Amino acid sequence: MGALPAAARVYIAGAVLAAALCAVPAVRDASAVPWGAVALLAGLCVVSERLPRCPLTVPVLLAGAFLLPPGAAGLVAVPGALLGRVGRRPVWVRRLWHAAQFSLAASAASFVHGLGGPASALPYALLPALAAALTLALVVTALDGGVLVAAEGRSPRAAWGASLPGALVPPLLHGPTGLMTALLWHSAYGPVAALLVLLPMSVSSWVLDRCRRERAAHQATVRALVQAVDLKDRYTRGHSERVGRASVLIARELGIAGDRLEAVRFAGTLHDVGKLGVPTRLLRKDGPLTAEERRVIELHPEYGHEMVRGIGFLDEARDAILHHHERLDGGGYPYGLMGHQIPEVARVVAVADAFDAMTSTRSYSRARPVPVALAELHRCSGSHFDPRMVAALSRALDRHGWCPASPRERCPEDVIPLSRNVPVDHRSPAAGYAHPGGPS
Structure with a gap:
């Protein structure tokens, strides 16, 4: 504990x-x-702590709180915490801390659960179980906040305020x-059947975690490509993200949802x-x-x-x-497709692209009112x-209104109100939204 502040050690x-x-x-x-x-x-806690992304620790600790007296319920957490994976130093101090933290939380949850008296069947077991689960969450969060205040000098508001809502989930x-x-443990089927409850939960949580990680990887890939485009073409900095937002607004109005909306x-x-x-010299050319x-x-x-x-x-x-610059009358590019030959998603993006180009200020044109x-x-x-798509x-x-700033910038008052009293100039066609000499 030598590297820790004295307050944290205490x-x-x-x-x-x-x-x-x-x-x-x-x-x-x-x-x-019942040893x-x-x-x-x-043993289940040890398995959960040793295996990456195996989400059994919390349900096992709660099962222990429902099945065991407070002292024994606290012991359930200790081996897993002492043998668990720790990514930061000092390793053994962190392991001791987690063992104490989860042991206290499980003991408190068991004590609160016991206050409700014997409740061996549904629905009478629900209220004591809910109280115990909330106790476990609150004790873990309270102890976590305390160690952040003692070890890192954070303010109590920063230590506890931001983490409490997420910790309850x-x-x-x-x-x-x-x-x-716990209920199956005491049933005629015994502990083996009780442990089988954990298997589908573990598998489903693992699948959801994989989906979240895959989604995060997809988003990181898209962000990297967008940043590369923005660095190369200073005329359209932030344009890509805004077109993505406008495209989603259109798609939702059309009833598109789920994976297709993404x-x-x-x-x-x-x-x-x-x-x-x-x-790059063409993208940054100021003249026609x-x-x-x-x-x-x-x-x-096509590129x-x-x-x-x-x-x-x-x-x-x-x-x-490929087709977001096609036109319904066949006058677009690269293939001159017409009408419904143009994919629906391309027709959505074409409108979003033109709208953002017209409502954004660039070095060669002023933003038009919405x-x-x-x-x-x-x-x-x-x-x-x-x-x-236009409708x-x-x-x-x-x-919803429209915020012309990118999501990473601050948009004053969130959105621009759509005042209908702005005079409309019909002299410039929508095709004029592009680079002074080329397409957007």
């Missing part, structure tokens, strides 16, 4: 002493303790599993990823583009399509990346844009 030593005192009654009256149950539950989610384990978000965010294949330079820039949808070809979770987004941009989109409906965007903005 705090941890006090927690260890308190946990030891809680265990004294179980040791003193050893004949009244087989203690050993079995403690795991015990409340796993409480029913712990309760069913695909729309990715499509809008990555629609310009092909600009990574365009020479020549016909040849325009043809080079107009290759960016983007090829760049994401091997990324499985972007399958549907690829169509939008109603002016919407009027321009409506004027070009049926020729440039799908009228359904959906208009409904969404009426309901």
